[in-house]
Amino acid sequence: MEFYRSHVLVCAGTGCTSSDSQLVRRELLKQLAEKGLDKEIKVVETGCFGFCNLGPIMVVYPEGTFYCQVKPQDVNEIVEEHFIKGRPVQRLLYHEPDKETRTLEFDNIEFFRHQKRVALANCGHINPEVIEEYIARDGYFALARVLHEMTPQEVIDVIKKSGLRGRGGGGFPTGVKWEFASKSQGDQKYVVCNADEGDPGAFMDRSVLEGDPHAVLEAMAIAGYAIGANQGYIYVRAEYPIAVERLQTAIKQARELGLLGKNIFSKGFDFDIDIRLGAGAFVCGEETALLTSIEGRRGEPRPRPPFPAVAGLWGKPTIINNVETFANVPPIIRNGWEWFASMGTEKSKGTKVFALAGKINNTGLIEVPMGTTLRTIIYDIGGGIPKGKKFKAAQTGGPSGGCIPAELLDIEIDYDNLTAIGSMMGSGGLIVMDEDNCMVDIARFFLEFTQDESCGKCPPCRIGTKRMLEILTRITEGKGTPEDLTNLETLAKTIKNASLCGLGQTAPNPVLSTLRYFRHEYEAHIYDKKCPAGVCQALLTYKILAEKCRGCGLCARNCPTNAISGKVKEPYVIDVEKCIKCGACLEKCKFAAVIKE
Amino acid sequence: MSCQCQCNAGNEPGIYTIIDQIVEKYKGQAGSLIPVLHQTQQALGYLPENVQAYIAEKLGIPLSEVYGVVSFYTLFSTVPKGKYKISVCLGTACYVKGAGDILAEFEKQLKIKVGETTEDGMFTLEACRCLGACGLAPVLTVNDNVHGRLTAQDVADIVKKYAEDK
Numbered sequence: 075m076e077f078y079r080s081h082v083l084v085c086a087g088t089g090c091t092s093s094d095s096q097l098v099r100r101e102l103l104k105q106l107a108e109k110g111l112d113k114e115i116k117v118v119e120t121g122c123f124g125f126c127n128l129g130p131i132m133v134v135y136p137e138g139t140f141y142c143q144v145k146p147q148d149v150n151e152i153v154e155e156h157f158i159k160g161r162p163v164q165r166l167l168y169h170e171p172d173k174e175t176r177t178l179e180f181d182n183i184e185f186f187r188h189q190k191r192v193a194l195a196n197c198g199h200i201n202p203e204v205i206e207e208y209i210a211r212d213g214y215f216a217l218a219r220v221l222h223e224m225t226p227q228e229v230i231d232v233i234k235k236s237g238l239r240g241r242g243g244g245g246f247p248t249g250v251k252w253e254f255a256s257k258s259q260g261d262q263k264y265v266v267c268n269a270d271e272g273d274p275g276a277f278m279d280r281s282v283l284e285g286d287p288h289a290v291l292e293a294m295a296i297a298g299y300a301i302g303a304n305q306g307y308i309y310v311r312a313e314y315p316i317a318v319e320r321l322q323t324a325i326k327q328a329r330e331l332g333l334l335g336k337n338i339f340s341k342g343f344d345f346d347i348d349i350r351l352g353a354g355a356f357v358c359g360e361e362t363a364l365l366t367s368i369e370g371r372r373g374e375p376r377p378r379p380p381f382p383a384v385a386g387l388w389g390k391p392t393i394i395n396n397v398e399t400f401a402n403v404p405p406i407i408r409n410g411w412e413w414f415a416s417m418g419t420e421k422s423k424g425t426k427v428f429a430l431a432g433k434i435n436n437t438g439l440i441e442v443p444m445g446t447t448l449r450t451i452i453y454d455i456g457g458g459i460p461k462g463k464k465f466k467a468a469q470t471g472g473p474s475g476g477c478i479p480a481e482l483l484d485i486e487i488d489y490d491n492l493t494a495i496g497s498m499m500g501s502g503g504l505i506v507m508d509e510d511n512c513m514v515d516i517a518r519f520f521l522e523f524t525q526d527e528s529c530g531k532c533p534p535c536r537i538g539t540k541r542m543l544e545i546l547t548r549i550t551e552g553k554g555t556p557e558d559l560t561n562l563e564t565l566a567k568t569i570k571n572a573s574l575c576g577l578g579q580t581a582p583n584p585v586l587s588t589l590r591y592f593r594h595e596y597e598a599h600i601y602d603k604k605c606p607a608g609v610c611q612a613l614l615t616y617k618i619l620a621e622k623c624r625g626c627g628l629c630a631r632n633c634p635t636n637a638i639s640g641k642v643k644e645p646y647v648i649d650v651e652k653c654i655k656c657g658a659c660l661e662k663c664k665f666a667a668v669i670k671e
Numbered sequence: 672m673s674c675q676c677q678c679n680a681g682n683e684p685g686i687y688t689i690i691d692q693i694v695e696k697y698k699g700q701a702g703s704l705i706p707v708l709h710q711t712q713q714a715l716g717y718l719p720e721n722v723q724a725y726i727a728e729k730l731g732i733p734l735s736e737v738y739g740v741v742s743f744y745t746l747f748s749t750v751p752k753g754k755y756k757i758s759v760c761l762g763t764a765c766y767v768k769g770a771g772d773i774l775a776e777f778e779k780q781l782k783i784k785v786g787e788t789t790e791d792g793m794f795t796l797e798a799c800r801c802l803g804a805c806g807l808a809p810v811l812t813v814n815d816n817v818h819g820r821l822t823a824q825d826v827a828d829i830v831k832k833y834a835e836d837k
Contacts, residue, residue: 092817126806274762
């Protein structure tokens, strides 16, 4: 075995790859070879560190020096200073948004300090394309343990006692689901991994697949042993090419070492896994629709019961778990259910991964114990709202969830608390909105999404979401009437009660939650014909502030409809009749004299 | 069977041999239609009627079922796409950070609407679902390349960069 004095981890997740981390890695390899350091310093490609907006990210061990936004032209300095002279390059270290000093080590950064990583434990620490690195971090130990020491029922009991609930949205107890499937009679059973991560704003499953694919394979094999299945399928979005590639590599490596395939660990247990690609249909994240899609048909849901645990893929008993749920299984088996159940709240155990995005300083992936407050997530980990703007709402649960207002920032996040306030956990997307976001427009945005993604099989969803979208569009155009609000609420209730699957049953949530907490914004659109956030184009008027205007005439020259007139060195005026609200004047003005209201 | 129009769509030489090879890989496997469609589209770029009919015949399923699947999933296309497919992410994170303005700017610069292809066959403009690169919002992909942290001002440069790369 070769020994190295330093290991350099370079993130190869989707975020950093699009920030050119591959160029940085290649430059580093080249320069290390030129200096003859390639036998002393090893460069490792890893999965996502989670701190995506600072990409490309590089961590140097054993010290744990955390470099961010590294460009290929910075590599020379890192090699000369850090690797040859032993002096970290100060200017590339991370500095907290509100502090002057830079933080040297990875573990001391606020963003990471409040986190507890279980599902993401290996992401950013190992090379996902090398199975030995996973094994070195106790990978496949859990599978070995269940095959050697435990009966299938004991496995199910451990998962049940751990309190693990489905991380894909519904929050159904995982152990109970496995028990149903294990008790179902069938000559053939299946284990399916739902990696059709469709909620906009959620990308934790992608990061687990890209950063730690073997954890998912190991968990699926454990599930197969528990319920008596010998075949697994991973249904993954075609939009995730890196994840698909790493899964293919991982499956091949596991087969070569006999960790998938026939007679695993010589215990007479057979299990293999195939990948199925999605084709861009959001509804396929719904479990019955997903199964129909694997069968090669239109991904339309069907009524339950029978539940997939009884009659699933090709009518056989099937369990479907989400990627993050699976990623929690090997650590539970390794560390015991007591360890897992000691984290979290009374009814929601363990940790949850959230994808922080939107109007927040630190965007990226975080994992915190269940019960962490929204305030901790947004201000301590997320670093607050950029440009000193005011927090307005946090959206959780994607198109099935709702918006949480500032009054509820201290709520402890778990499945039941989020449902109680009209949102839901969903897969864990957490989008932060500030004073510049219009809540009616956001509600319209989500309805546009669900209406477009509705498969059309059941009328409440197909027709109902369309009608709701029409009403919302009307309101954002300033044509709303007071009855529209009551109509929205009636429609919402009908769609929730009468739709066939989760997509329709939760589609009205964004509207209901914004009506509950931001009703005044709807009313401003309807009664005052104003958009308080200044988003809805039809309700805006552009104005030039006379006291700020220097009379340079730049706005008038850029106006496509000649709606701006005036004399040089005197305040200019916009003719609202001619103005088409394109915003060109506001963009061009150097004195912030143009405003929209 | 081929379509009735005068174009040469889907009649590129060798396409049937390619489909034969793809179908052969999945012989006897249940649920092979979607993987076969994925790979055929990858080879040909799109799935015109004659291609769908040939796949239906090879797999022994009705053409109606093949068409039903093709039209259900948004990733499958029955018309050719441009050399560069620009997909602007309209996921929530990108949307709240102004992806709508970026899309509008592309429409203006390329003089096409969402879903259309430029006359010279260089660009197809699409709005797509969350790409999972929310940390870099707003983002878009041009074929397989992801571009992040964009503003409407970057649109012209992106168009120029790919337009020169004929």
